[in-house]
Amino acid sequence: MADSTDSPDWLPLAGLFAAIIAIAGLGNYVFAQLGLGRVGSLIWVLGYGGVVVTAWALWFRGQTFDPQ
Template identity: 45%
Template sequence: MTATLDRLPSWAKAVSVLATAVVLAGVGDFLLSQAGYTGLGALVWALGYGGAVVAVWAIWFRGQEFDPD
């Protein structure tokens, strides 16, 4: 399993983390909203999605330089 993950490009790992976080946060939001906790569901979604974006930036994109040169 680790050999397969090592062959994945860095951008694919970042996209996988974001997709997983959005799905998990979305399911958590849905379940909490259906149970009547709409505000808590929105908070779970926002923290899950925002946390994944921050994690992807910190792990993969923080050291990147986007100079046109």
């Protein structure tokens, strides 16, 4: 049986981000089916946008991409 230390540190956070995006997509679908397309779009934008902003703040903000 594999140890839990074999997985990368970022894996749980990436899984959480994927789950949030999936939930936002399902929310968008449900509200669109109820005739509330704008509410569904708002849920999608807030969910997906929140993941993008959080990922930038946690992972990419301190990165430098200087050509060598």
